Amino acid sequence: MANRSVLGLYHEATSTADTIDRLRELGVPDEAITVMSGVPYTPEILGRRPVYERLVPIALIGAVGGFLAALFLTVVTPHLYNIPVGGQPLVPGPPTIIIVFEFTMLGTLLATFGGLLAEIAFPAVGRHEYDYRITEGHMGVLAVVDETLADQVKAALEETGAHDLKVAESNPPPGPRTWQRLALVGGFAVVPTVIGLLFAYSVLAIPLPNQMVNQPSIAFDQGPRLAAPAEAVPVQGPVLIAAQPASEPIPSTADSLQRGGILFNVNCAMCHGPDGSGKGNLSGYFASPPADLTSERVQALSDQEIFMVLTQGWGLMPSMAENLSPVERWDVVNHVRSLRK
Amino acid sequence: MSTHETEYPVWRRPVLEDEDLAQQAEHLRRRHLLLDPKFPWEMNDDVLKPMYQTSRTFWVLFVALFGLVMMGVIAWGAQIYWGLGITGLNRPVNWGLFLVNTVYFIGIGHAGTFISAALRVMKVEWRRPISRAAEALTLFALAAAGLSIFMHLGRLWKAYWMLPYPNQRQLWPNFHSPLMWDLMAILTYVTGSVLFVFLGLLPDIAMARDHTRGWRHRLYTILSLGWRGTEKEWAYHTTSLDIFCYVIIPVMICVTTIVSWDFAMALQPGWTSTIFGPYFVTGALYAGVAAVIIVMAIIRNGMRLKYFLREEHFNGMGIFLLLLTFAWAYFYFSDYIAPWYHGEPVMKVIFDLFRRGWAAPLWFLMIFSNVLLPAATLWSRRVRRSIPTMLVIAIFVQIGMYLERYLIIPVSLGYNELPFSWGIYIPRTGVILTIAAFAFVVLGYLVFSRFFPLIPAWEILEGQILQGLRRIGRALMPTRTELH
Numbered sequence: 001m002a003n004r005s006v007l008g009l010y011h012e013a014t015s016t017a018d019t020i021d022r023l024r025e026l027g028v029p030d031e032a033i034t035v036m037s038g039v040p041y042t043p044e045i046l047g048r049r050p051v052y053e054r055l056v057p058i059a060l061i062g063a064v065g066g067f068l069a070a071l072f073l074t075v076v077t078p079h080l081y082n083i084p085v086g087g088q089p090l091v092p093g094p095p096t097i098i099i100v101f102e103f104t105m106l107g108t109l110l111a112t113f114g115g116l117l118a119e120i121a122f123p124a125v126g127r128h129e130y131d132y133r134i135t136e137g138h139m140g141v142l143a144v145v146d147e148t149l150a151d152q153v154k155a156a157l158e159e160t161g162a163h164d165l166k167v168a169e170s171n172p173p174p175g176p177r178t179w180q181r182l183a184l185v186g187g188f189a190v191v192p193t194v195i196g197l198l199f200a201y202s203v204l205a206i207p208l209p210n211q212m213v214n215q216p217s218i219a220f221d222q223g224p225r226l227a228a229p230a231e232a233v234p235v236q237g238p239v240l241i242a243a244q245p246a247s248e249p250i251p252s253t254a255d256s257l258q259r260g261g262i263l264f265n266v267n268c269a270m271c272h273g274p275d276g277s278g279k280g281n282l283s284g285y286f287a288s289p290p291a292d293l294t295s296e297r298v299q300a301l302s303d304q305e306i307f308m309v310l311t312q313g314w315g316l317m318p319s320m321a322e323n324l325s326p327v328e329r330w331d332v333v334n335h336v337r338s339l340r341k
Numbered sequence: 342m343s344t345h346e347t348e349y350p351v352w353r354r355p356v357l358e359d360e361d362l363a364q365q366a367e368h369l370r371r372r373h374l375l376l377d378p379k380f381p382w383e384m385n386d387d388v389l390k391p392m393y394q395t396s397r398t399f400w401v402l403f404v405a406l407f408g409l410v411m412m413g414v415i416a417w418g419a420q421i422y423w424g425l426g427i428t429g430l431n432r433p434v435n436w437g438l439f440l441v442n443t444v445y446f447i448g449i450g451h452a453g454t455f456i457s458a459a460l461r462v463m464k465v466e467w468r469r470p471i472s473r474a475a476e477a478l479t480l481f482a483l484a485a486a487g488l489s490i491f492m493h494l495g496r497l498w499k500a501y502w503m504l505p506y507p508n509q510r511q512l513w514p515n516f517h518s519p520l521m522w523d524l525m526a527i528l529t530y531v532t533g534s535v536l537f538v539f540l541g542l543l544p545d546i547a548m549a550r551d552h553t554r555g556w557r558h559r560l561y562t563i564l565s566l567g568w569r570g571t572e573k574e575w576a577y578h579t580t581s582l583d584i585f586c587y588v589i590i591p592v593m594i595c596v597t598t599i600v601s602w603d604f605a606m607a608l609q610p611g612w613t614s615t616i617f618g619p620y621f622v623t624g625a626l627y628a629g630v631a632a633v634i635i636v637m638a639i640i641r642n643g644m645r646l647k648y649f650l651r652e653e654h655f656n657g658m659g660i661f662l663l664l665l666t667f668a669w670a671y672f673y674f675s676d677y678i679a680p681w682y683h684g685e686p687v688m689k690v691i692f693d694l695f696r697r698g699w700a701a702p703l704w705f706l707m708i709f710s711n712v713l714l715p716a717a718t719l720w721s722r723r724v725r726r727s728i729p730t731m732l733v734i735a736i737f738v739q740i741g742m743y744l745e746r747y748l749i750i751p752v753s754l755g756y757n758e759l760p761f762s763w764g765i766y767i768p769r770t771g772v773i774l775t776i777a778a779f780a781f782v783v784l785g786y787l788v789f790s791r792f793f794p795l796i797p798a799w800e801i802l803e804g805q806i807l808q809g810l811r812r813i814g815r816a817l818m819p820t821r822t823e824l825h
Binding site: 034035036037038039040041043046048050051053055056059073074077078080081083085088092095096098099101102103105106108109110112113115116117119120122123124125128130132133134135136137196197199200201202206208209210211 | 381509511515521528540544548568569570580581588592802806
């Protein structure tokens with residue numbers, strides 16, 4: 001027993017609504033009637049039951065999904081792959097709120113769009129009853145009815161003023177239609193992702209020529225960069241490499257000692273004391289007292305090690321790199337040497 | 342084409358017996374698009390015809406713009422090859438024209454969404470013919486903004502490192518940086534905007550599918566996804582548009598706010614400010630609305646859309662622009678007065694620079710274009726209804742807003758807390774790429790306008806269905822029109 005689809009075209013909404021009433025009288029169920037129009041007429045205009053929509057719950061599910069995705073990125077991944085950033089919390093509050101907001105919104109939008117496509121079965125594959133005049137202001141009433149009822153329906157549509165009628169075999173939708181649709185949508189999503197990942201994981205690599213090293217900005221306030229020494233390994237901050245002083249030491253001449261003494265009094269004496277004994281004016285305020293520079297322990301250090309302490313700081317002692325130039329630091333090193341008892 | 346014109350009561354113009362009332366009705370019809378209905382097939386023709394027209398002007402423009410874009414591509418290639426040093430970016434000004442362009446184009450990109458989404462949820466009638474043109478502008482402005490960020494990247498080929506994916510280095514994005522917030526915000530906004538434009542276009546693509554032949558028909562058949570205009574389709578379409586409107590407005594506000602935080606989070610004099618968020622949002626809308634006015638004026642003449650884009654629409658946009666002028670002036674002043682009152686030394690230098698330094702001409706031109714000119718002229722309905730005048734004002738607003746971003750970014754950045762490193766930025770390749778970015782937006786728009794209807798026919802038809810005139814006393818008054 002085959003079904004027939006009858007499509008009638010109308011000029012305006014009143015006759016369309018009348019037609020729906022007539023079809024109901026004939027016993028055509030509401031589900032079998034479809035009204036098509038080029039303008040969003042409301043169900044009230046057509047005298048139809050409102051469409052039961054599930055878009056809002058779908059959007060909410062998307063929102064929850066986005067929310068969880070954001071939590072994964074902002075909370076879970078930092079705990080799994082911990083990267084300490086100087087004293088900052090692993091999961092900073094306000095930025096997390098921002099990311100959570102954005103992902104929630106993105107999830108809502110994607111779910112709304114995806115839900116729309118899924119619920120109205122888009123992209124529609126295959127043939128559907130339609131007439132191009134529907135986007136020209138006409139309204140179409142499509143009834144899918146049993147063969148036996150088709151003639152009655154046709155007569156009813158003519159009676160209510162359909163100016164054109166189309167009758168066709170209604171073929172039930174073939175099985176794999178949903179799969180085709182999903183494959184189509186999935187293909188659009190998957191193919192770019194796969195291509196992107198091939199590049200990201202360097203499966204595909206394009207060796208691009210580049211002259212970045214020779215750009216003008218490098219000459220702005222720096223000389224040509226020296227090659228790293230052979231022993232160099234990447235570590236946090238500068239380290240002293242054996243037999244490779246960070247800069248050339250200054251011989252301990254009278255001039256150097258005089259400069260060193262003045263710089264020592266300006267930069268060091270408030271903690272270490274003018275005589276280097278570690279009893280400067282501020283020395284009482286620290287939990288661990290400033291080092292006694294005259295002691296065996298300090299004097300046993302090499303010049304380079306003292307230089308590195310001045311450059312990097314040590315314990316509570318701050319780095320002097322901003323206060324003293326490398327040459328000045330060597331002067332101070334010479335002065336510290338002269339404090340030996 | 343159907344000839345049963347009398348059988349379409351919805352779009353038929355009422356014939357009035359009374360001569361005075363007939364005259365009034367005629368007058369109202371000339372003024373208001375929604376009171377001046379056309380039969381749908383005529384409307385379709387009017388919407389579709391400009392898409393086929395590729396006149397000589399079009400091709401000249403196309404080739405010229407394409408050339409400019411190619412020039413930009415070459416400059417960009419040079420930048421990638423030689424490094425960002427050739428842009429003139431250096432210490433202390435590390436952020437130059439590219440970031441100015443980014444902020445500027447993101448701002449332009451706001452108008453589409455705002456006009457479409459906010460005016461839609463508020464059911465403002467004059468939005469109908471404008472919304473698509475504004476949304477299309479959003480698309481290409483956002484593309485240009487995104488490209489401008491990429492232009493600013495030294496190692497462009499590593500840009501994807503920002504994206505969260507399980508990579509070989511076991512690194513995940515660290516959201517401590519405002520730039521990462523920016524990426525996520527722009528990503529969300531671009532995705533949302535593209536889907537939003539597509540949703541609005543769907544019924545019009547279906548319309549184009551029904552009334553074209555050949556390759557266009559095949560293209561629209563695919564893009565329309567099988568739209569037939571059934572009740573279920575319309576119901577879901579309406580709901581999804583509503584959800585999109587309500588979701589995309591906060592996203593839009595968030596995007597510019599976060600763009601402003603890229604600056605405000607830094608301890609840089611002239612940048613560190615608590616009101617940068619709303620200030621940038623206002624500036625973005627301001628520039629965006631002015632840009633839409635420019636686009637409207639151009640497509641109205643260039644694409645013969647005089648029927649759709651009328652003086653009432655320019656009037657509405659003019660009022661909108663005037664309100665935004667006030668808001669922008671208020672925010673600018675608020676942003677100005679607090680640092681001025683604090684009297685911080687660096688801010689004093691920057692303010693002196695604006696008042697009488699080398700930046701003074703730019704600053705005064707900005708004040709003129711953004712505050713004095715619009716605030717002095719847009720009061721008048723005659724000005725708002727005059728399309729050439731509106732075009733001139735809108736162009737001045739664009740100049741002013743671009744200057745404002747320029748003054749904030751590279752100029753302020755030259756004056757940090759360390760006076761020994763102060764400097765002035767002289768743009769180099771950035772100029773070529775800026776021209777190319779503008780050309781790209783216009784070119785994109787030009788191409789879009791030949792592929793997709795710039796006027797949402799279904800929205801106008803919807804508005805015209807309920808059009809009506811009600812007689813009150815001796816006058817005819819237009820009634821409101823909204824199906825949902």
